[in-house]
Amino acid sequence: MYLQVCEIFRSIQGETTFAGFPSLFIRLAGCNLNCAWCDTPYARKDGEKKSVEDIMTIVASAGRFHHITVTGGEPLMQKTASVLIRRLLEIGFLVQVETNGSFDISAIPLPARRIVDVKTPSSGEESSFLMDNLSQLTSGDELKIPIADKTDFLFAKNFIEKHKGIIHNGIVINFSPVNGKMSAEKLSEMILDEDIDVRLNLQLHTLIWPRGERKNL
Secondary structure (H helix, E strand, O other): OEEEEEEEEEEEOOOOOOOOOEEEEEEEOOOOOOOOOOOOHHHHOOOEEEEHHHHHHHHHOOOOOOEEEEEOOOHHHOOHHHHHHHHHHHHOOOEEEEEOOOOOHHHOOOOOEEEEEOOOHHHOOOOOOOOHHHHHOOEOEEEEEEEOOHHHHHHHHHHHHHOOOOOOOOOEEEEEEOOOOOOHHHHHHHHHHOOOOOEEOOOHHHHHOOOOOOOEO
16 A cells, blocks of 8 residues: 655654654645645645555654654545554554644544644635534644634634534644744734633744754654
8 A cells, every 4th residue: 555755754843732842754745725825835746655564664763753743735635544544553653643624534543633724714725624523523632723814813713712612622722823924922912812712833843943944864
């Protein structure tokens, strides 16, 4: 069984509540969305064909890390992604999967953590979110909502208020300032002024390596 792989590298996790820990990133190629501020446009390309066994071999020799992040592009575009995730879990790895929210997250084997995006108006893909995913989130999963401007912020606030009866109490909701569009300071002030219980999600790797993230094995 094969996957189209963009890159595999070890780095410091920059986002979510795992931020700061060493992570092995398995970035799969291809995406069904075209977000205006996408920070990994190169991942939309075809990538390199690798078997699940090839990937497992790379993982085994990758050195020490806290967890594995399966990301993209959009990993759920490839059905074999669930096979890879299941293999990683069976060995005992802690796995989190980053998805853009437009695919059914039930395809992600548990107990992998699901990090699910909710696209905002500035992305140009605000209607892409699959609403059934909200009821499938469980404690340990996280929502990530990118914020580029005040319109995005109000969209995100309204989204949370409208669906608070569905979103599990154990779900962490991340508000992420879009790099170059929204400052951490401004977003922090809006969160405090509007009295919203969300997590400010900074891209730690861009602060550590402003000239480009270190990627190695």
